[in-house]
Amino acid sequence: MPTRSETPSLDNLTLSRKEGLRALAEAPKRQPPDLLTLKQKALLGEAALLEYEKGRSVWHANLGPIGTPQLKALYEDLWDILASNQQDGDKAKGAVAVGAFPGLGKTTAVLDFALKYHRQVIEREGAFTAAGHERWPVCRVGLTSNIGMKEFNRSLLEYYAHPGRTTGTATLFAQRALDCVLECETRILVIDDLHFLKWHDRNGTDVSNHFKYIANEFPVTIIFIGVELGSRGLYSEANSRGNITLAQTARRTTPLTMEPFTVTNDKERREWRRMLLALEKRIVLCRKFPGMLADELSDYLYIRTTGHIGSLMTLINRGCQRAARTGAELLDEELLDQVKLDAAAERARKALAKKFARGRMTTKPRSRATQTASAKTVA
DSSP states (O other): OOOOOOOOOOOOOOOOOOHHHHHHHHHHHOOOOOOOOOHHHHOHHHHHHHHHHHHHHHHHHTOOOOOOOOHHHHHHHHHHHHHHTTTTTOOOOEEEEOOTTSOOOOOHHHHHHHHHHHHHHHHHHHHTTTTTTOOOOOEEOOTTTOOOOOHHHHHHHHHTTTTSSSSSOOOHHHHHHHHHHHTTOEEEEEEEEGGGTTTTTTHHHHHHHHHHHHHHHOOOOEEESSSSSSTTTTTTTTTTSSSSOHHHHHHHHHEEEEOOOOSSSSHHHHHHHHHHHHHHEEEEOOOOOOTTTTSHHHHHHHHHHHTOOHHHHOOOOHHHHHHHHOOOOOOOOOHHHSSSOOOHHHHHHHHHHHHHHSSOOOOSSSSSHHHOOOOOOEE
C-alpha cells in the first residue's frame, strides 16, 4: 500500500527569498512512489488511488537532475574555483560564468550545486554564526530587463528580508547588502538570467562596474548564469564607445558551459544510453519495462530533443503525466507524439529525423559489446 510522502510541498516557494532556498536545500530526499503492477493499482481504494496518482505526478515533475557527464564536469570545475577562492579578504575572488544555449540544464545544474554547498556548510558549521546570526551560505538573485544598480542591490536585500530594503539610495542598499553577506557568512552569490543585462547601455555599464565592486569588497564567489554570455559582451574589454569598462570582468571571470549530447561516435552513444537508463529507472509507470527508453525510444528521444537535456526532461515528464492520466502506463512513440514540446526542438525535429532515416545518424552503439551496455546509472 503506497504511503503519503513525508517530503514537504515545495511548489509554493521562490528562490528570490532565503527561506525558499533553504526549504529546497534542506528538504528530505524525495522518495519515489511504489512501482505497482496494473493489478495492484486496480485494487487501491478511491482515496489511496488519488494519493498514489498525486504522488506519481509530483515525482515525475521532479525527476532530475541526472548526473550526466556534462553536469559532473561542471561540478568539478565549480568545486575547483570555489576552493581556490578561499583567499584572505584582501584579495578579490574570481567569478564564474555558466553560459550556454537554452535547454541545456545550466540553471538546474548550478542550483543543484548551490544546494549541495548550502547543506555541506550548514552540516559542518551549523545554522548560526559565532556571532549568533543566521548562516546563509548561498544568495541567489535573478535579473530582470533594464535592471539598474539600485534595483539589483534591492534584490539582494529582498533575498535577506532586510528591513531597509524599501527605502534608500543605491549606495546605502549596497552597504546594507554587504552587512548581510558578512553577518550571514554568505560565500556564493548566484546571479541568474545575466543575458537580460544590456552591457553597453548606461544601466548595464553601471551594474557591470558594480559586479567589480562586489568581487573586490564582498567575500563571495559570483556565479553568473545566462544565455550566450560571450556574444552578449560579458568578456568584452571595451564597450561600443571604446571605453575599457569590462576589462576586469573579463579577466576575473572563468567561462564554463553545458553542451548538448552528441552521438557522433560510440563513446558519446554510450553516454546517451547510460543517461536514458538512469532516467528510465526513475520512471514510475505500471507497464514500464527494461529498455523502454534506452532500447525502444533511444533514436526517437534524440530526434525529438536534439540531445538537449532540458527538452528531454520536459518530454519525459509530460509523457509520464499523460501515460498515468490516460492509463497507458508506459512510454512509446504513439503516446509521446501527442506531447507538445518547445519550439526550438520541434523546428529541428524534421531535419534530424531525415538523417536518422537515411542511416547517417544513430544513437545506438555500433559494436555488439556496447549494445549490451550495463544498466549502471549515472545519477
